[in-house]
Amino acid sequence: MRYYGNKTKLLDFISDTANNFDVSDNKTFFDIFTGTTSVAQHFKKLGYTVIANDWLFFSYVLANANIETNQTPSFSSLRAKLECQSTNDIIDYLNNLEPSVDFITTNYTPYKSNKRQYFTTENGKKIDAIRVQINQWLSSGLITNPESCYLISSLIYAVNKVSNVSGTYGSYLKLWDKRAFNNLTLIKPSTIPSNNKNISLNADAEQIVGKYEVDILYLDPPYNSRQYASNYFLLELIAEGWFEGDLPEIYGHTGMRPYNHQKSLFCMKREAKNALTRLIEKAKAKYIMLSYNNEGIIDAKDVMQILSLKGEVTVYTSNHKRYRSIGQDGSNNKTTEYLYVIKTEGN
DSSP: OOOTTOOGGGHHHHHHHHTTSOOOTTOEEEETTOTTOHHHHHHHHTTOEEEEEOSSHHHHHHHIIIIIOOSOOOOHHHHHHHTOOSHHHHHHHHHTSOOOOSHHHHHHSOOTTOOOOSSOHHHHHHHHHHHHHHHHHHHTTSSOHHHHHHHHHHHHHHHHHHOOSSSSSSSOOSSOOGGGGSOOOOOOOOOOOOSSOOEEEOSOHHHHGGGOEEEEEEEOOOOSSOOHHHHTHHHHHHHHOSOSSSOOOOBTTTTBOOOGGGOOGGGOTTTHHHHHHHHHHHOEEEEEEEEEETTOSSOHHHHHHHHHTTEEEEEEEEEEEOOOOTTOOOTTOEEEEEEEEEEETTO
């Protein structure tokens, strides 16, 4: 999935480091800035009990589907209503809905006089039809919240493959990316089997970090001034929907939704140090792992000073290719990833 800061290429680096930890038999892992859930999924596959949290709702949807859900939902009520046999039949039903014009088509495709081109008009209509149908099923009680998240996650993954964007959703491309002309198609999301009671959360990290005592707390906060709530506002809007009360307020040439309520302090130069300090002070973990890189807005000396207040700090490094959006020339495409490990006092 195209997502700034995705740690997919660093999973082995992170888990190989954690292999040296003296964790409990229950081995618990708290991914408090989970994003696309790639790290949380990796540790779930390793047998950890995983808590995955993010302030963005679309990330919570992915966490609910990938982390909290341990097997494909039954959809028993919906299958009875549709007289179908399997989850694949439900996915097929959604893929074959009659396209319809609603909020996404009207505002984020070149429909009629609109100039925004995040999606083709055809794909916008499919997004509208699918998202409206999922909401109708949920509001009528035909599906549960986990079942809803499962289906919305499938839509988010499909949307990601046909979006006419450089990589983030802060703006659309002036020229069409050829991927945008592909037909939006849902596929059945895979689930990671687990016997553990894994948890997905949608909360401010600072407000919940002290509520869970775990073996490993993994921190992957924003590194720079790019607010994720603005860069991924369209995925957030699709995940949240537009069905309760007034339609979402949008503005500007991009159709941005208001996001002041979701601004991260870690993206603010004046606030990031204090935010990290408070998070570390409240943490209840045997080990704390912090992913940061050489371009972070918190100076490396300050990071070390903050972390050292909690215990002994070891730093590991990995050089890898930076995230590159469409149109970037690829120069200066290397970045250094720092993995700070704290063995907290008393362990």
